[in-house]
Amino acid sequence: MHGRVKLKSTAQQEEEKRKEREKKLKIYVAARDAIFTKRMEGVLDDEALQLTQQLLSSNPDFATLWNYRREILLHLETVREEDDVQKTYEAELLFLESCLKVNPKSYGSWHHRGWVSARLPRPDWARELGLCDRCLSLDDRNFHCWDYRRMVVKMSGVPVDQELQFTDRLIGSNFSNYSSWHYRSTLLPLLHPESPDPPSPCHQPSHSSPPPSPQTHSHRVCEEQLLKEYELVQNAFFTDPNDQSAWFYYRWLLGRAEREEMISCVFVSREEERVAVAFSRPVNASSSGLMLVLDGQPQRVEWRSVHPHFRHSPVWICELPPGTISDIINEHNLTVHWTEKHTHRDCALYTGRSESWCRDSATDQELFRSELSVEKTSVLQSELQSCNQLLELEPQNKWCLLTIVLLMRALDPLGYERETLSHFQTLKEVDSMRSAYYGDLCSKFMIENTILKMEYAEVRVFSLSDKNLTMLCHLDQLLLVTHINLSCNQLLRLPPQFAMLQCLEVLEADDNTIENLDGLYYLPKLQEVSLKNNQISKLSDLQLLTSCPKLTCLDLRGNPVTQIANIQSELTELLPSVTDLLI
Amino acid sequence: MAADNLPSEFDVIILGTGLSESVIAAACSRVGQRVLHVDRRNYYAGNWASFTFNGLLSWIEEYKQAGQSEEAVQEDWKEKLEEGEEALALSSMDTSISNLEVFCYASEEPEEEVNEAEAAAAAWSVPQTPDSEGEVERCLLESSSVEEEEPVVASDEASPASGPDAGAEHTQQEGQEGEVPSQAEETQGEEQQASPSPAESQPEPKKKITYTKIVKEGRRFNIDLVSKLMFSRGSLVDLLIKSNVSRYAEFKNVTRILTYRNGKVEQVPCSRADVFGSKQLTVVEKRMLMKFLTFCLDFEQHPEEYQDFSEHSFWDFLQTKKLTDNLQHFILHSIAMVIPEVCTVEGLRATQHFLRCLGRYGNTPFLFPLYGLGEIPQCFCRMCAVFGGIYCLRHSVQCLVLDKESGKCKAVIDTHGQRISCSHFVVEDGYIGADQRKNTDSRQISRAVLITDRSILPSDSEQQISLVTVPPVEPGGPLVRIIELCSSTMTCMLDTYLVHLTCSSASGSAQEDLAPVVSRLFYTPASPGEEPAEGEEESRGPTVLWALYFNMRDTSAVDRSSYDLPSNVHVCASPDTALGSDHSIKLAEAVFRQLLPDEEFCPPAPNPEDIIYDGEGPQGEGPGFEEAVPAEGAGVQGGESAERQEGKEAVEEAEGAGDAVTQETGAGDEPSPTSEE
Numbered sequence A: 001m002h003g004r005v006k007l008k009s010t011a012q013q014e015e016e017k018r019k020e021r022e023k024k025l026k027i028y029v030a031a032r033d034a035i036f037t038k039r040m041e042g043v044l045d046d047e048a049l050q051l052t053q054q055l056l057s058s059n060p061d062f063a064t065l066w067n068y069r070r071e072i073l074l075h076l077e078t079v080r081e082e083d084d085v086q087k088t089y090e091a092e093l094l095f096l097e098s099c100l101k102v103n104p105k106s107y108g109s110w111h112h113r114g115w116v117s118a119r120l121p122r123p124d125w126a127r128e129l130g131l132c133d134r135c136l137s138l139d140d141r142n143f144h145c146w147d148y149r150r151m152v153v154k155m156s157g158v159p160v161d162q163e164l165q166f167t168d169r170l171i172g173s174n175f176s177n178y179s180s181w182h183y184r185s186t187l188l189p190l191l192h193p194e195s196p197d198p199p200s201p202c203h204q205p206s207h208s209s210p211p212p213s214p215q216t217h218s219h220r221v222c223e224e225q226l227l228k229e230y231e232l233v234q235n236a237f238f239t240d241p242n243d244q245s246a247w248f249y250y251r252w253l254l255g256r257a258e259r260e261e262m263i264s265c266v267f268v269s270r271e272e273e274r275v276a277v278a279f280s281r282p283v284n285a286s287s288s289g290l291m292l293v294l295d296g297q298p299q300r301v302e303w304r305s306v307h308p309h310f311r312h313s314p315v316w317i318c319e320l321p322p323g324t325i326s327d328i329i330n331e332h333n334l335t336v337h338w339t340e341k342h343t344h345r346d347c348a349l350y351t352g353r354s355e356s357w358c359r360d361s362a363t364d365q366e367l368f369r370s371e372l373s374v375e376k377t378s379v380l381q382s383e384l385q386s387c388n389q390l391l392e393l394e395p396q397n398k399w400c401l402l403t404i405v406l407l408m409r410a411l412d413p414l415g416y417e418r419e420t421l422s423h424f425q426t427l428k429e430v431d432s433m434r435s436a437y438y439g440d441l442c443s444k445f446m447i448e449n450t451i452l453k454m455e456y457a458e459v460r461v462f463s464l465s466d467k468n469l470t471m472l473c474h475l476d477q478l479l480l481v482t483h484i485n486l487s488c489n490q491l492l493r494l495p496p497q498f499a500m501l502q503c504l505e506v507l508e509a510d511d512n513t514i515e516n517l518d519g520l521y522y523l524p525k526l527q528e529v530s531l532k533n534n535q536i537s538k539l540s541d542l543q544l545l546t547s548c549p550k551l552t553c554l555d556l557r558g559n560p561v562t563q564i565a566n567i568q569s570e571l572t573e574l575l576p577s578v579t580d581l582l583i
Numbered sequence B: 001m002a003a004d005n006l007p008s009e010f011d012v013i014i015l016g017t018g019l020s021e022s023v024i025a026a027a028c029s030r031v032g033q034r035v036l037h038v039d040r041r042n043y044y045a046g047n048w049a050s051f052t053f054n055g056l057l058s059w060i061e062e063y064k065q066a067g068q069s070e071e072a073v074q075e076d077w078k079e080k081l082e083e084g085e086e087a088l089a090l091s092s093m094d095t096s097i098s099n100l101e102v103f104c105y106a107s108e109e110p111e112e113e114v115n116e117a118e119a120a121a122a123a124w125s126v127p128q129t130p131d132s133e134g135e136v137e138r139c140l141l142e143s144s145s146v147e148e149e150e151p152v153v154a155s156d157e158a159s160p161a162s163g164p165d166a167g168a169e170h171t172q173q174e175g176q177e178g179e180v181p182s183q184a185e186e187t188q189g190e191e192q193q194a195s196p197s198p199a200e201s202q203p204e205p206k207k208k209i210t211y212t213k214i215v216k217e218g219r220r221f222n223i224d225l226v227s228k229l230m231f232s233r234g235s236l237v238d239l240l241i242k243s244n245v246s247r248y249a250e251f252k253n254v255t256r257i258l259t260y261r262n263g264k265v266e267q268v269p270c271s272r273a274d275v276f277g278s279k280q281l282t283v284v285e286k287r288m289l290m291k292f293l294t295f296c297l298d299f300e301q302h303p304e305e306y307q308d309f310s311e312h313s314f315w316d317f318l319q320t321k322k323l324t325d326n327l328q329h330f331i332l333h334s335i336a337m338v339i340p341e342v343c344t345v346e347g348l349r350a351t352q353h354f355l356r357c358l359g360r361y362g363n364t365p366f367l368f369p370l371y372g373l374g375e376i377p378q379c380f381c382r383m384c385a386v387f388g389g390i391y392c393l394r395h396s397v398q399c400l401v402l403d404k405e406s407g408k409c410k411a412v413i414d415t416h417g418q419r420i421s422c423s424h425f426v427v428e429d430g431y432i433g434a435d436q437r438k439n440t441d442s443r444q445i446s447r448a449v450l451i452t453d454r455s456i457l458p459s460d461s462e463q464q465i466s467l468v469t470v471p472p473v474e475p476g477g478p479l480v481r482i483i484e485l486c487s488s489t490m491t492c493m494l495d496t497y498l499v500h501l502t503c504s505s506a507s508g509s510a511q512e513d514l515a516p517v518v519s520r521l522f523y524t525p526a527s528p529g530e531e532p533a534e535g536e537e538e539s540r541g542p543t544v545l546w547a548l549y550f551n552m553r554d555t556s557a558v559d560r561s562s563y564d565l566p567s568n569v570h571v572c573a574s575p576d577t578a579l580g581s582d583h584s585i586k587l588a589e590a591v592f593r594q595l596l597p598d599e600e601f602c603p604p605a606p607n608p609e610d611i612i613y614d615g616e617g618p619q620g621e622g623p624g625f626e627e628a629v630p631a632e633g634a635g636v637q638g639g640e641s642a643e644r645q646e647g648k649e650a651v652e653e654a655e656g657a658g659d660a661v662t663q664e665t666g667a668g669d670e671p672s673p674t675s676e677e
Helices: A010-040 A046-058 A063-079 A082-102 A107-119 A125-138 A143-156 A160-173 A178-191 A223-239 A244-254 A377-393 A398-411 A417-430 A432-457 A496-500 A539-547 A567-574 B019-030 B053-066 B114-124 B133-149 B164-169 B172-190 B211-220 B235-242 B272-277 B283-297 B303-309 B314-319 B325-336 B344-357 B375-386 B510-521 B582-595 B628-655
Strands: A263-269 A274-283 A290-294 A297-299 A313-319 A332-338 A343-349 A355-359 A461-463 A483-485 A506-508 A528-530 A553-555 A580-582 B012-015 B035-039 B085-089 B097-104 B251-253 B256-261 B264-267 B366-369 B390-393 B397-403 B409-414 B419-421 B424-428 B443-452 B466-470 B480-485 B497-504 B544-554 B569-572
Touching (some): A010 A046, A010 A063, A046 A082, A063 A082, A082 A107, A107 A143, A160 B272, A178 A223, A223 A244, A223 A377, A223 B272, A263 A343, A313 A496, A377 B283, A539 A567, A567 A580, B012 B019, B019 B582, B085 B409, B272 B283, B283 B325, B303 B314, B325 B344, B409 B424, B569 B582
Parallel strands (some): A506 A528, A553 A580, B012 B035, B256 B466
Antiparallel strands (some): A263 A274, A263 A355, A290 A332, A343 A355, B085 B397, B256 B264, B409 B419, B443 B497, B480 B497
8 A cells, every 4th residue: 555645534634623613712712802801991002903903814894893993093193103104004904905805795894994094194095996906806796895996986086987997897897787887877977967068077966057847857868978878788688688787777778867846736626625736746745845825815724645644745735714715706816835846836716617727737747758768769769679679589588578668658658558568468477476566567557548648638537447457556647537437457455545536526446356445535526436346345444435525326236345234224324425325 | 766776566557648647647646556657758748748949949859850760778678578478569669740840930140130140041041841851950950059159148138028017018909000110110220130029118129039039038938739728617627626636737717719700810709798798799699699609508408499400410500590600600610619510419519518618717618727738747747746656757668568378468677677567557659569559540630839929819918818710711621720828828938929720630741731821810921030011010910930830640539449459558549639638538537447446536635734644643544554654654744745845846857857767756765665664
């Protein structure tokens, strides 16, 4: 057996390792105790620095020790010359580098590095950038390093275009990187702002000038650059259509800014002596900020949201003092001021009219070009073409399908309605785990389309029967609707938002699976409710109907609740005003 | 230690230090076999070797002369035979290398002495025809005399290799963008015969690569005889990792895959990042390519996609995949790297292998060992030595001693006339005499080695390692594989590139096979150091400074049964033409399995701290072992320290083993076989 190497047995090895570990633990605990004692005694010396260094180099996640080190370093700053302080901190950076090698994702080490870099009398930012680049080349998704790098960039004022090149590089080596794409989305508006002003080379944020249109255009990018970005991101999603990071960036590129907060509708009803105000976004108007001026006189009114659920709501209502506007021969002028945004809206209630309103219609606002921007139609059209090209190659790709749907909506929501519906059908099949999400999204789009059709027809009747709706939305847009038909859908409830339908007189919601009527709350004009074949099972579910003063017809046939004994008398007792009760 | 003191008994004697032999040696030694590993050459790795430039010149000379002189070590070994034994002589000559041709295009003088340089250049008259062997020899003689007579160093060559990266930053792009013509003009004025090279940096004067400089710097880089890459998930890499032999070497990632198409060298997008970044593909092509590659990655899961084509060629299959010409070319030649006629499943499997290797270590599927491929066999030899194997270079076996009755090999008689018994004998094909070959149906590999002045496809970085596939330039011609190495691989000096061309020989010599490709992709000056005409820089390829052509015998396809040899004699084939080394590794494993069917093949080497040294821990594994323990302990300890302290020296010694027989024992001192104690 010449030359045969003899090895320790596994048991031997383990025993040795165990002993080794025990020894290490002993040393570690002893050092830790020594450090804690020193700290309690308030000692801030080099020895403490050394001790903490020993422990931290094996366990860089011991936050208390970093804190202690900072105490010591702060103390040393006061007693040492600047050159010595510089040296001390440089040594600290070197030590931190070794800690990052032990654990490149240690919160403690990165935080401490940021702290040291900020305190260094003569910081070497180029070196720090180099360190970040090295770290990111090893792991391009190390968010600790991304955070630290952002700080370094900010402190050292790296030019924006250089940073954009940096993201080019990272995306080039691996485009599945949200951090890089996101970083681009923050850099591009700085480098290529959309405004007609010449692009400013430095950190001039573009939102310094107030936007002129209802859509704010801050954080938007000029069209020339956008086209380049479209090309870049298309390369990514054609290369790997299943990588969502590129699709999300694409959504951002195509997206538009949030709508500005403004009053979109004022409605006044003579009979109820009530004013309803709709905003473009949910606001909180309960305390102050919303002011009602009637015929030049500020009114002391109490604003409330349509449902006690909402502290923020797009629709707010108030009762005028009795007799203020009730006389039909009087003409009144109302102005609602939204002081938070220095905006207001007028509304006149003419003689002989029982109600009046003033508003922007959904069509005026291009409200439902949903998440996508109002870029030039030609651009969107060509984007739609490339996506369709991709879809031909990848008919099952959900990201592609969804993006096509969004592009179609941005271009022509009604014209593309049929194709949109069929894409949703495919989406539900290829991505069945998210079929409920697609159902909701499709409901949203169907509601939007119906609102558009209603606007074009200039009617106050809203019919959405048999549209596979799974949820209701945009109810603030239905403030003026008097008749609504929701029959033959898959609705589970009438949500609290339903209370925004302040003008509603007739509700048809047969053949759904509604089990909850939270939204039928203080609807002043509601007269008829038909809820045939739903899932209302308890008498208490109908309790809220008592808040609707004008309710006279109620059809509950085909609901479990009708099986309750004495239901007829119970209901008559609960809702004495209802004269036509069908059960 | 004198060679005649070799122990007289081994378990395995291995003749030849090529890759397969070295792996077998390491594997046997690792599981405790007594191994004697010898090679008649004075360097390791046989036809797998890597040489310094001067070493390569000596190698060329050796093979030129091999034809003339027989080795005169014929001793009378008859008396060593006992009754019932017969001898089987081995060949003392290596005939695996043929058609050697050397051409030098670099001017050979230091720049200062312009006139002399011209004169010398005139005397150099480059051989243009393949039959000018005499001239080549003269060139070689001259070159060596130049080396001896004029070791004078031109002053501006003082720091050629220092600051490799600083130099690398000045890209060839600069040179491309019109600066070279003006500079070239300048230099032409100053030095008539200077060879062109890319501008290094703006302020510094352009450095010329002269032959003198190559010879002078020649010690800094290693040139391979065999040009292969390592598939990141190939059997060689797996073995290096499994056996821990990888610790003896360093590797670099091949940085790009290129191909030659429509008269142009193009980059092949093969990784996801490449495809994303490619400017030459449309987005739709990107999708098609990615889709096809994704399918190949697990093609077995989708039999419906290719079943109908199992009888057809891969080329036919590609035609049906809605791929553009571009993509078909990339996939066939550069990713699958197969010929169009190959069957569909084989093409898919090759594509799959390529893709699986991709991204393990970098953006291409290949690794290249620093200092050349010749490092790899040496790494295995070192592993063998660490576990007690004994090494002798310049030492060979004259004949095998066969037992007449069993027909098996009992022993060998070495070139010193010593009889050494063994139970197995492993031998490189090159040592087998003509009598033992029944059907010598061997093929030939055509090789060219060029030193050039710039990359075949200049890019931002000068430090690129490129694999280039060149489809047949004319129908029926060979498919040529080019590997271009940059200076950071330690295979060439700064500002030059080492280019390997390889193909299976069609019929003629290496030069006949490869010169057409060389002339298409490179510029070969009419006379040494000649400047290209102005403005031609762009269209012309890199200038060839020095070129070597040769053929190497490829016995990888020869069946074992074609040899008339005893059953315990195992033959290792020479290197094959394939890009990877899988054949050699599989062969080594197969031989090992025959030798030691019950032992593990190259198990991981233990960590140094897990080895029991003398006097530590429980000793012995059973009765009868006690005696052996001290010797073993000493041997192991010696081996370990040799490994740790002398690590690199062992190989250096091996490389520079010109004098006497190099003998390494694991112990670092005399082996102490248990039988003697």
